[in-house]
Amino acid sequence: MALIVQKFGGTSVGSVERIQQVAEKIKKFRENGDDIVVVVSAMSGETNRLIDLAKQITNGKPVPRELDMMVSTGEQVTIALLAMALITRGVPAVSFTGNQVRILTDSTHTKARILQIDAQKIGAELKMGKVVVVAGFQGVDEHGNITTLGRGGSDTTGVALAAALKADECQIYTDVDGVYTTDPRVVPKARRLERITFEEMLEMASLGSKVLQIRSVEFAGKYNVPLRVLHSFQEGPGTLITLDEEESMEQPIISGIAFNRDESKLTIRGVPDTPGVAFKILGPISAANIEVDMIVQNVSHDNTTDFTFTVNNPDYENALGILQGIADEIGAREVKGNVSIAKVSIVGVGMRSHAGVASRMFEALAKEGINIQMISTSEIKVSVVVEEKYLELAVRALHTAFELDAPDHRQDA
Ligand code: ASP
Ligand code: MG
Numbered sequence: 001m002a003l004i005v006q007k008f009g010g011t012s013v014g015s016v017e018r019i020q021q022v023a024e025k026i027k028k029f030r031e032n033g034d035d036i037v038v039v040v041s042a043m044s045g046e047t048n049r050l051i052d053l054a055k056q057i058t059n060g061k062p063v064p065r066e067l068d069m070m071v072s073t074g075e076q077v078t079i080a081l082l083a084m085a086l087i088t089r090g091v092p093a094v095s096f097t098g099n100q101v102r103i104l105t106d107s108t109h110t111k112a113r114i115l116q117i118d119a120q121k122i123g124a125e126l127k128m129g130k131v132v133v134v135a136g137f138q139g140v141d142e143h144g145n146i147t148t149l150g151r152g153g154s155d156t157t158g159v160a161l162a163a164a165l166k167a168d169e170c171q172i173y174t175d176v177d178g179v180y181t182t183d184p185r186v187v188p189k190a191r192r193l194e195r196i197t198f199e200e201m202l203e204m205a206s207l208g209s210k211v212l213q214i215r216s217v218e219f220a221g222k223y224n225v226p227l228r229v230l231h232s233f234q235e236g237p238g239t240l241i242t243l244d245e246e247e248s249m250e251q252p253i254i255s256g257i258a259f260n261r262d263e264s265k266l267t268i269r270g271v272p273d274t275p276g277v278a279f280k281i282l283g284p285i286s287a288a289n290i291e292v293d294m295i296v297q298n299v300s301h302d303n304t305t306d307f308t309f310t311v312n313n314p315d316y317e318n319a320l321g322i323l324q325g326i327a328d329e330i331g332a333r334e335v336k337g338n339v340s341i342a343k344v345s346i347v348g349v350g351m352r353s354h355a356g357v358a359s360r361m362f363e364a365l366a367k368e369g370i371n372i373q374m375i376s377t378s379e380i381k382v383s384v385v386v387e388e389k390y391l392e393l394a395v396r397a398l399h400t401a402f403e404l405d406a407p408d409h410r411q412d413a
Contacts, residue, residue: 002168003035003126007136007158010044011175012232013078021233022173023085026131030091035126037165039136039158040082042074047137047151050074064109068138068148072098075135075154083133093131096121098138098146103157105139105147112139112147114156114219117164134161155216163223170220170227171238172212177231178239179204179211181404182257186395189405193255195240198227200255203347203381217241253350253357254402257395260343261388263293264316265373266323267308270333273300280330281307284322290315294343294376294385304333308374310385313339341373342391345383346398358382364401370394 006026013019022038029036041047050071054062079095086093101121105112125132136154139147149156155172162170178192179201196204198221205214211229220227220241230238271277278297285292290311298306311319320337327335351357358375361382365372370393374385386394399405 001033001035003037003165004029005037005039005158005162005165005167005170006173007039007154007171008041008082008173008232009154009175010041010046012173013040013042013082014044016081018232019078019081019085023082023089023091025232026086027089027091030131036131037122037126037161037167038082038131038133039154039161040075040078040133041136041154042071042078046074046077047071065145068109068112068146071148072135072138072146075137079133079135083131086131086133091131092129093133094125095133095135097135098157099140099144101134103139103160105141105149107141107143107145107147109145109147111150112141114139114149114160117160119164122161122165150213150215152213153215155213156219159216159219159223159225159227162225163219167225170225172216172227172229173232174211174229175232176211176229177234177236178229179241179256181255182259182395182399186259186392187257187399187405189399191404191406192236193239194237195242196255197349198241198243199380200347200349201241203345203378204256204258252348252403253354254346254348254398254404255350256347257398257402257404258345258347259391259395261391262313263310263341263343263385264313264319264337264339265308265310265341265385266316266319267306267336268323268327268332268334269306269336270304271307272331273303273305277305277330278307281323281326282309284326285309285311285319288318288322290319290322294374294383296374296376310341310343310374340388341385342388342394343383343385344391344394344398345381346402347381349380351380351382360401361398364397365394368393368397370397 008022054067083093083095102118104116105114122132136157137148141147159170180190182190184190201217227241228238293310295309323335370386370390372384376383
């Protein structure tokens with residue numbers, strides 16, 4: 001008999017009919033004899049609706065404590081509805097808010113971190129044969145204030161509960177049937193991955209693949225909670241996210257291709273090349289809370305150098321203004337920016353044991369006549385910046401070059 005934590009997202013509990021379907025599904029699991037703890041999100045659109053109400057009444061600036069008090073109600077509705085649906089079907093069930101379980105968090109309202117989970121109450125209910133339904137996304141701080149874990153935080157609730165209860169698996173049910181090699185909207189030949197490591201998933205997630213809240217993947221990796229992404233209403237094995245790297249000859253070197261259109265590039269030219277210059281440039285940028293992604297400093301000639309980095313699109317104007325000021329201050333020649341760029345990354349733990357991965361990437365891009373503007377690498381990732389209009393072409397070419405295309409894809413589909 002296994003203990004499984006199942007998390008259902010907003011679309012999976014988005015209507016009474018959907019909740020009925022989820023209840024049917026859970027009933028079947030119970031009939032197999034497994035212990036089930038269910039975590040649910042608010043009905044789809046509900047969290048946005050509540051945030052909007054708060055904004056209306058406060059001219060857009062709700063007090064974080066009260067905002068948490070309100071948005072946590074979205075999940076309180078769905079846990080009760082699901083528990084009712086289960087009980088109506090003859091499945092003993094009980095619902096708990098984060099406070100009732102005691103999911104203890106810090107006091108950082110709207111993006112609190114889980115500190116501790118009391119497993120006792122849930123354990124006792126499971127022993128009595130009940131399905132325990134827990135509100136996702138919420139907790140309580142040491143003073144009894146209700147907190148929330150950041151958008152998409154129910155994933156993290158699911159994983160944290162699985163860790164605290166030492167569950168056999170945490171299953172995340174959603175509206176896709178797993179994690180894909182890349183976005184199927186860009187590459188129709190994208191494949192569902194049987195499995196992927198926590199590390200790879202983190203890279204994919206941080207690069208814009210939005211299947212799971214990033215924090216939940218970090219949490220799962222830290223506590224080694226096997227995590228499975230599955231479709232709520234379609235049968236299938238989904239994608240297993242684990243620690244081990246599968247020892248298999250067929251395992252491709254690259255697991256997936258991630259991309260991000262929402263980056264911009266900034267260059268400061270003719271910077272006097274003296275100690276401390278990188279800090280002079282990037283210090284004020286980070287002081288303005290602007291996250292910098294890729295950074296490249298050129299080899300200097302005539303004692304000046306060029307410096308290029310990327311930021312998220314919404315930060316571009318701000319960063320450009322700051323950089324202009326710095327250029328004047330340190331006597332740099334000019335500042336240039338470009339928002340029409342995109343980042344493409346290949347991700348795979350197989351890189352550790354295979355040489356020539358980066359050059360294979362560059363070759364594939366060269367064949368398509370795509371110019372690479374920047375390159376950065378990490379142990380399991382190679383990223384390039386290309387002109388945005390070539391993004392789709394680049395992703396498709398790489399998907400083919402690294403043998404990720406689905407073999408059975410029918411062109412006429
Ligand atoms: N309901 C919350 C949100 O919309 C949390 C979640 O769905 O995971 O962000
Ligand atoms: Mg979600």
